């Protein structure tokens with residue numbers, strides 16, 4: 001099977017309170033999206049790459065990636081899962097059912113090449129696929145619904161933070177996303193859709209510094225992480 005890359009970059013990034021989405025913030029003059037894509041495509045494994053951009057995206061033509069022939073674009077949807085599904089549809093005439101698809105957030109420019117390589121090699125013979133994740137470091141509390149009274153401390157020993165890339169078979173991922181969206185199941189990552197479809201994703205431990213740029217302080221942190229790797 002071949003390997004395809006999908007990068008959902010159609011978010012509006014409202015939590016950043018910036019004038020434009022977080023994938024178009026700059027680090028050392030470069031767009032976050034360009035950094036993310038060049039780190040992914042440094043790995044030679046990919047047959048092609050589909051980036052889902054917003055319907056009114058004016059900035060994509062300004063990116064270095066827009067001049068890279070390995071990369072195509074499609075219009076994303078209102079939710080991340082719909083953007084990924086749109087990208088799967090856009091790839092469908094070039095893919096086979098059992099090809100692998102890696103989905104990686106545009107807003108995670110700090111993916112380490114070793115983590116990407118390990119995800120690919122550890123899951124290459126896996127029947128379902130899986131994701132990078134990192135153990136939870138903080139103590140976790142559960143409150144009662146709608147209040148701040150601590151009900152319990154959650155045992156964190158078996159808990160992980162889901163990161164990206166997430167890697168699944170083309171047809172399995174497409175069908176899982178379609179049925180999860182149809183059922184209004186809250187799909188926050190690809191793995192949750194796969195689980196909803198009754199399959200069991202495998203976790204590959206990744207570095208905790210593969211952060212998603214969400215709030216303004218994350219941009220400075222990403223700059224710091226990128227200088228070390």
Ligand code: C5P
Pocket residue numbers: 007008009010011012013023052076077078079080081083084105106107108212214
């Ligand atoms: O908003 P969140 O941090 O979950 O976004 C994760 C990734 O999904 C970002 O790269 C964002 O651009 C993308 N996204 C998308 N389409 C949406 C919402 C988010 O492609 N409708």
